Amino acid sequence: MSTVPLGAMRPVHVVGIGLHPYQFPGDTPYVTLGTTAVRGALADAGLSWPDIQSAYVGSGTIGMAAGRVLTKHLGASGLSVATIENASASGSTAFRSACIEVASGLVDVAIAIGVDKAGPTIQRAFTREEIPRFSDMAELPVVKFALAAEEYMAQTGATAAQIAAVAVKNHHNASLNPYAQFRKPRSLEEVLGAKKVAGIITAPQCCPRGDGGAAAIVMSEEALARFGIAPHRAVRVLSSVATSDRQLDDEIASAVEITRRMTAQALEHAAVAPEDLDIVELHEAFSIEEPLYIEAMGICGEGEGAHFIATGEADIGGRCAVNASGGLLGMGHPLGPTGVGQIAEIVRQLRGEAGDRQHPEARTALAHMIGLGQVGFAHILQMDRHDGR
Amino acid sequence: MDEHFERAEGADGWIAARNGDEWHVLGSRCRSCARLAAPADRFGCLQCGAPTEQVDFLPLSGRGTLLNAVTVFQPLIADATVPLVIGRIALEEGPVVSAQIGVEEEQLSPGMALQAEMVGASASAAGAWRFNPAEEARA
Numbered sequence: 001m002s003t004v005p006l007g008a009m010r011p012v013h014v015v016g017i018g019l020h021p022y023q024f025p026g027d028t029p030y031v032t033l034g035t036t037a038v039r040g041a042l043a044d045a046g047l048s049w050p051d052i053q054s055a056y057v058g059s060g061t062i063g064m065a066a067g068r069v070l071t072k073h074l075g076a077s078g079l080s081v082a083t084i085e086n087a088s089a090s091g092s093t094a095f096r097s098a099c100i101e102v103a104s105g106l107v108d109v110a111i112a113i114g115v116d117k118a119g120p121t122i123q124r125a126f127t128r129e130e131i132p133r134f135s136d137m138a139e140l141p142v143v144k145f146a147l148a149a150e151e152y153m154a155q156t157g158a159t160a161a162q163i164a165a166v167a168v169k170n171h172h173n174a175s176l177n178p179y180a181q182f183r184k185p186r187s188l189e190e191v192l193g194a195k196k197v198a199g200i201i202t203a204p205q206c207c208p209r210g211d212g213g214a215a216a217i218v219m220s221e222e223a224l225a226r227f228g229i230a231p232h233r234a235v236r237v238l239s240s241v242a243t244s245d246r247q248l249d250d251e252i253a254s255a256v257e258i259t260r261r262m263t264a265q266a267l268e269h270a271a272v273a274p275e276d277l278d279i280v281e282l283h284e285a286f287s288i289e290e291p292l293y294i295e296a297m298g299i300c301g302e303g304e305g306a307h308f309i310a311t312g313e314a315d316i317g318g319r320c321a322v323n324a325s326g327g328l329l330g331m332g333h334p335l336g337p338t339g340v341g342q343i344a345e346i347v348r349q350l351r352g353e354a355g356d357r358q359h360p361e362a363r364t365a366l367a368h369m370i371g372l373g374q375v376g377f378a379h380i381l382q383m384d385r386h387d388g389r
Numbered sequence: 390m391d392e393h394f395e396r397a398e399g400a401d402g403w404i405a406a407r408n409g410d411e412w413h414v415l416g417s418r419c420r421s422c423a424r425l426a427a428p429a430d431r432f433g434c435l436q437c438g439a440p441t442e443q444v445d446f447l448p449l450s451g452r453g454t455l456l457n458a459v460t461v462f463q464p465l466i467a468d469a470t471v472p473l474v475i476g477r478i479a480l481e482e483g484p485v486v487s488a489q490i491g492v493e494e495e496q497l498s499p500g501m502a503l504q505a506e507m508v509g510a511s512a513s514a515a516g517a518w519r520f521n522p523a524e525e526a527r528a
Contacts, residue, residue, distance in 0.1 A: 131431050132400045134518050136466050138475045138487035146459040147477055147487070154457070154499070198475075199459030248424075248435050249485050250477075 005269040006240040009103035011221050013234040014381065016045025017344035020213035022181040022332030025118040028211060030062050034070040034115035037213035037337070041111065045217050047227060052217065053107040054080040056097040058090030058114040059336040061122050070115060080107070088283060089371030090114065091214060092339030096240045096377060098218050108223040112216045114337035118209040124372075141372075142206055145286040146199030148252040152288060153200075158306035160200040164191040165310040166287035167204045167329050173316060174326025176357040179341070181210045181332030205287035205329065212334035214341040231384065235347045238270035238380040245374055252292070258376035259368065260296040266378035267298075272364055274298035279349045279365035280322045281342035284329055290314075293368060294322060321359035324349060339377065342367040350383040390446045397515035403429045405507065405515035406448050412507035413448035414518065416484060420445060427484040451505030453478040453520065456485065460494045478503055478520055491519040 006012070018040020020033045034057075042048060057067030067083035086093040091114030098110035126139070133139050149163060168188050174180035186204055194202040219227070224234055241262045245254045267274060274297055282297075284290040291305025299320050300308040308314055314322035325331045325345035328338065346365040348354045354362075367379040396402035396415065404427070406415045417429035422437035424430070427449060433440050458476035461469075474490040476497065490497065491506065502523040509516030 130400055131428055132404045133428065134404060134486050134488035135475060137461055137469060137473065137489065140465055142465065143459065143461055143475050144487070146461075147457055147475070150457040150459055196462040197465075198461045198463070 006099060006103050007238050007269050010105055012099045012102045012218050012237045013221070013224060013229075014216050014218050014237060014343060014347050015224070015227075015229050015234050016041040016047060016215075016217035017347045018042070018044060018215045019179040019337075019341060019344055021179045022210050022212035022334050022337065022341070024181065025209060025211055030066075030115055030117050030211075031070055031073050033117070033211055033213035034113055035073050037115070037215040038074055038111065038113060041215035041217050045227075045229065047109070047217065049075045050077040051227070052077070052079055052109055052111050054098065054101050054110040055082070056094035056110070056112050057081065057083045057336075058086070058092070058094035058112065058340065059083060059116055060085050060087055060090050061116045061119055061335060066115070067113070070113070086375060087372035088285070088333070088335060089339055089369045089375050089377050090336045091341070092367065092369040092371075092377035092379070093242070095216060095340055095343055095379065096242060098216075099237050099240055102218050102220050109217065109219045112218070112340050112343070114214045114334075114340035115212070116334045116336035117211045118334065142201060142286060143198050144252055145288050146197070146201045148292070149200050149288040152292065152306070156303035156306065158291065161188060161192060162306035162310040163200060163287050163291065164188060164202070164205060165306070166284060166290045167191045169309060169315060170284070170323050170327040170330040171204065173324050173357055174330025176355075177326050177331055180326045180330055181208055181212075182326065182330050201286055201288070207285045207328035207333040210332045210334045212332060212337040212341070214337035214344055216340050216343045216347070233351055235350050235381050235383055238272065238382050239266045239378075241266040241269070241378045243376045251374065255289075255370050255374060255376075256292050256296045258370065258374065259293045262376045262378040263297045263366065263368065266366070266380050270380040270382070272380055272382070276364050277320050277366050278362040279324060279346055279359055280320055280368065281325060281327070281345055281365070282323060282368040283370045284323060284327050285333060287329065290322060290327075297366070297368070316357050316359045321349070321362070324354065324357050324359055339367070339369045342369070343379070343381070346381050350381060390448070394448055396446070398513050401515035403431050404518065406446070407513070408448070412510060412515065414451045414480070414505050415446060416449045416482065417444045417446050419443060425483045427480060427486055449480055449482050452523065453480040453486075453503050453505070455497060455499055455501045455503050457499055458490055458494055458497050476503075476520060488518055488520050491521040496522065
């Protein structure tokens, strides 16, 4: 039995990105959130809606047929549409699906869309699993991560302040991002002194709920030529890996193991080393996730993650810019859009179009996503070398 | 499971079983891969995928060792009274569970022996499990 990684199929490039700013739950219709992002991506790529052959719409909260009900407002072009719900990873799954469809040769141009509105009525499958827990409170992600933070501090000697530094960095990055939900920098004192939630985790160390839209257009090399896409605005998708748990009983340890396994595989498929990563957008719904995951990715040594972040190595301009967008803590985590928004930030950075938050010489990037359940997605993107760059 | 044991009514029958007036933490063991689970693997073994017919239900001692604990400060779920303490407990039979602890965080330290105690149970319906320092549970 042999399998073919994405990079060995037809080359896939991201050519257009668009966002609706992530925002606190409000009255903006979900169709407006989605169409704003799509029209942004079309304008960015210089394409029109009938050029898109296939759309994957990641959405966790809108409901049945979210994708087609959204896309019909962009014109009756007859494209293929599929809606994908995969919790936090809905957008990442949509992006992977769009890449696979182009890489396979089924279509030349596809779009990944993420759209969601935070509502009071999200149905979660685990509430219908009909398996009782020892404590419902203990099942909440923030409680699990607060326990993981205790364990991390005990094992590595990291301090609560070093973990809080994740929120300081990401809120700072978000303050430079016009699409971010939070636009205000926060000092370490503010983060540490904010409302306590669980253990050492304070409110600014938890991602907000919100509304948003994000879109990314991918195409084949033939289509790049046909549409006259400028080489420096097309970002290659080198690899795509999807996985789920292999170990039980400790969800956080499993998320770390998923991260380690899928990142290693994505890097191998892309022939890229961890130290080659200039940009990493990763899933930090809670501050403690960032040090745990960058260690598992090999960006720093085991037990060094919190120190790496607190000393500025993960800053824009540092050794590897982690969550230059502001991440889930600062840019926000509207669910469906989140994974597609990571791709938008990466493309902006690799094109050198990130303005005030541009990481210098950014060429290679990783998008990392964990979804409830749990599932993991890793994508490596790279800007091809042009003009001796 | 031993014939003297009766599972709690409804969904709680996957975390608690009764022997007369005495409540026990319920777990399960897979006959195929020997995985020991708590809560019990109701729909089949989570490790090897063996169907429910190959999973045996068994009462556990309720004794365990505290791995770590945190205080929850906000009422994050309906009807929660905060602050409350959640800990990770390695049961002596092996499974690690996350559960509410009956005492304040200051009274706890990793490695401490804990004992599960059923609170708020009726004659046949389980209440909730609380883990308390072992001496206090015996008192």
